[in-house]
Amino acid sequence: QVQLQESGPGLVKPSQTLSLTCTVSGGSITTNYYYWSWIRQPPGKGLEWMGAIAYSGSTYYSPSLKSRTSISRDTSKNQFTLQLYSVTPEDTAVYYCARSPPDGLGNPLDEYDYWGQGTQVTVSS
Numbered sequence: 001q002v003q004l005q006e007s008g009p010g011l012v013k014p015s016q017t018l019s020l021t022c023t024v025s026g027g028s029i030t031t032n033y034y035y036w037s038w039i040r041q042p043p044g045k046g047l048e049w050m051g052a053i054a055y056s057g058s059t060y061y062s063p064s065l066k067s068r069t070s071i072s073r074d075t076s077k078n079q080f081t082l083q084l085y086s087v088t089p090e091d092t093a094v095y096y097c098a099r100s101p102p103d104g105l106g107n108p109l110d111e112y113d114y115w116g117q118g119t120q121v122t123v124s125s
Contacts (some may be wrong), residue, residue: 001084002027004116005096012091012123018084022116029078030055035105037112038082040093046061047109048093052100053080087123094118118123 008020022036029036037052051061053071061069065084073080084091098115100107 002099002114004095004099004114006095006119008119008121010120012121013086013125014088014123015086018082018087018091018121018123019123020095020097020119020121022080022082023075024078024080024099028075029053029073029080030075031123033102035060035100036073036080036106037098037100039096039098039109039112041092041096041118042090047096049109050082050084052104052105061073089123091123092121094120119121 003025005023006020012018033054035054036057038050039047040050042048049062050065051069051071053059053073059071068085070083096118097115098112100112104111
């Protein structure tokens with residue numbers, strides 16, 4: 001059973017960098033052909049896919065967030081990390097990490113098979 005767990009600060013000041021880590025257990029983040037994504041849900045809005053890192057280490061980003069987002073990984077710890085730069089209050093959301101099915105990066109989010117429980121991040125001074 002694959003499990004994902006997000007961790008990071010719950011409060012970030014405007015203009016700072018939001019950093020979250022997803023720790024994966026029960027499966028390796030280098031296993032072919034899975035993609036590991038960051039997804040967020042602002043209050044009162046739907047899910048927004050932010051970006052992903054592939055089993056190969058390649059990264060993919062939402063065009064709307066590409067200029068402010070970086071995703072990396074530490075294979076020795078089986079973790080992948082999100083950095084969102086220059087945050088504003090509009091970045092307040094519940095942030096999730098999730099796994100897409102094999103070669104399923106473009107699949108609808110409801111087809112992603114494993115999700116973390118989500119972590120609330122508030123951007124406020």
